[in-house]
Amino acid sequence: MIAERNMAHNALKKGGFLFFVLSTTQVLAAPQVNSVTQQSSGGELQLVISGSGFGEKSHPNPLYYFDFDEDSKAQNIQTSAVKDSFSTNGTISADSTPYGSGQVLRFTVKQDPSAVAIPGIDFDSDRLYVYFNRRYSFSIADSSNWGSRGFNLKSNRIWADTGNNIYIGYQGKEGNSSGRIFPEYTAEGGATWVGTDLPQVEGEWTQEEIVYKASDIDVQNGIFDLYHNGNSVHDSVFRMRTSDRPDRYSKLYFDQISNGTNENKTLYIYYDNIYIDDTFQRVYLSNAPTFDEAKARLVQIPLKWSDNSVTVKLKSGNFTPSSSYIYVVDASGNVNKNGARLCQSDCPSPPNPPKGIGFK
Known part of the structure; x- marks a missing residue:
């Protein structure tokens, strides 16, 4: 807890x-x-x-909320605290949605590793809560999807201005259960492996949550908790800041892909219901009468x-x-x-x- x-x-x-x-x-x-x-x-x-x-x-709305309805790739201005329009990349699609109706964002994976569906989202807080639905049309374990040097997927990453960052990463050559969490440049010890608790899944919508709180400088007390379809995947603490790299994380990314992909394959990533806030306060709707049972839950x-x-x-x-x-x-x-x-x-x-x- x-x-x-x-x-x-x-x-x-x-x-x-x-x-x-x-x-x-x-x-x-x-x-x-x-x-x-x-x-x-x-x-x-x-x-x-x-x-x-x-x-x-302090602000009732989340910082950003993307529902991709009404053919819009920007955040929903009416229900987002940040009013400056922030546009995502990709196309609006209704061919696959997490709840059977509505619209989602579909992004075609590019050869360029700097091409992302959702450019870095800035925030200025010692904490962050992120909820979203995501679906991959591909498996990173399928070598036919790889580029010449494999397939390296950072499914979520948070950066600081001093270069320290934390990511959830997969390597295609190590399989779908190769997920690891790593606070780059500040970790005490190696990566934390999440394995089958947080697999890279092909063809299924997943419900993902991130609960982040910054560590103190040179102290291993930062939080980067992960939930996959309502189940806790990770809940230990990390050192996220050091005297050499003291800045708090301030930019959130989704799905950074390096080492390329097979240019002859069309690979899609779908997103929906992206909710980003700088407080842990939130409201869920679920079909379960107790929170312990509430694995399927939709943020309101x-x-x-x-x-x-x-x-x-x-x-x-x-x-x-x-x-x-x-x-x-x-x-x-x-x-x-x-x-x-x-x-x-x-x-x-x-x-x-x-x-x-x-x-x-």
Whole structure:
């Protein structure tokens, strides 16, 4: 759990003994959801979530939200905090979508390793939350897709101005389960292998999440947690900054490919529902009544946010709203353990435990 690790990070070693300085995140309760009501505004369906412990959020919207609807490759300006238009590369497509309808971004892999579907996205924060759906039309383990020097895929990478970076990388010659996490130039030890927990998958939509928090300088306490289809893939800590490379990460990339690909093959990467924010606060919709069971979960788009009320634009995907549940995550990564059900007004929400639990 994020909160538990914060306690460990505040541990002090004196005289051979380990002393813990408890942080305030240990005593904060998880968000309490008391009710969820539906309303229509401007022709769109919204949910008003009432309760407590949601915390304040400086900007209700995520920094960026891309849904690629209405034939647009830019972020959805109405539901993104960053209003300057940021355009992606590729084409709008409806031939393969994660929920069976709507539009997605389709990018054709190029020989040029600098060609990417989503150019570097800038952020200025010590933390980042990223949610997205992705589908590869190819397998990196298939040698017929390789260029003359193989196939090197950095599926996600975050860079700092001083060159330190962290990435999830695969090598075609090592197979689909060759994934590793590596904080380049700052790692203590070698790469962290994620193997079959985070495979490079051909022909299937996946639900991916990244939870990042910067490390202190020369301290191994940075967070780079990964979730694949709702399952935790990685949750240990990294040294991300050193005295020689002190800057925090500030630019996010998707799918940087080097060593080329076979120019006679057409390889696609598809993206949808890209949600990027500089806080861990978020809202999920799921078809499971408890968060432990909520592996399939779709991030919702906050429109208003206060400590006791959150309004979101409903994105139901392929979930049936009347049998779906809402989960609210606060700034420390705590979440209501039991989901609040979306149903008629006479349908009670399940009670929430008084004790805070961590997101992980």
